[in-house]
Amino acid sequence: MVTVAAVAVTAAVAALSPLAAAPAVAAVPGVLSVPPPVRPEDRVTVTGDHLTVTVLHAGGGRDGTYELFCHPEAGSHPDPAGACRTLDRNTRWGRDVFAPVAPGSVCTMQYGGPATARVTGTWAGRPVDAVYDRSNGCEAERWDRLVPLLPELRA
Structure with a gap:
């Protein structure tokens, strides 16, 4: 009786599986059945975090548009591993790592370029659309917190 139930459950799971079109594996009582190997066309591509970074007026060959993928690290960014580590280090539950300077903040009038x-x-599963500049001390500190995602600049 248990064998019949096991075969019925196996058949039901196989019917609901995305690999249902794959050749069936016969269930033999007392023998562990192994599902067929996953074919390349059946694989689901899982992408991690993806950012596009556009830098202007930074000078020194640092201007440009860069793609960054994290988890795993890849892309045209000059330092994908460093940029991903910086983002991971600055990501906190309930806080936006890309948040603008809070309204009413007291900032030095130090121009950063x-x-x-x-x-x-x-x-982290959320859309990002953030703008950065170095117009005052708060903005420069916000920029510097994300180096090397953003290029290192010292005024």
Whole structure:
């Protein structure tokens, strides 16, 4: 009786499986059945976090648009592993790593240069569309917190 139930459950699971079109494996009582290998066309591509970083007016060959993939690290970014580590280190539950400077913040009037950046994409399952500049001390600190995602600049 148990064998009949096991075969029925195996058949039901196989029918609901995305590999249902794959050749069936016969269930033999007392023998462990192994599902067929996953074919390349059946694999689901799982992508990690993806960001596009555009930097302007940074000078020194640092301007450009870069793709960054994390988990695993890849892309055209000059330092994907370092950028992903920095983002992971700055990501906290309930806080937006890309949040703008809070309204009403008291910031030094220290100008950090003309560099600007825009970061778009997906991080930690959430959409990202953040703009960066170095127009005052708060903005420069916000930028520096994400180096090497954003290029290192010192005024």
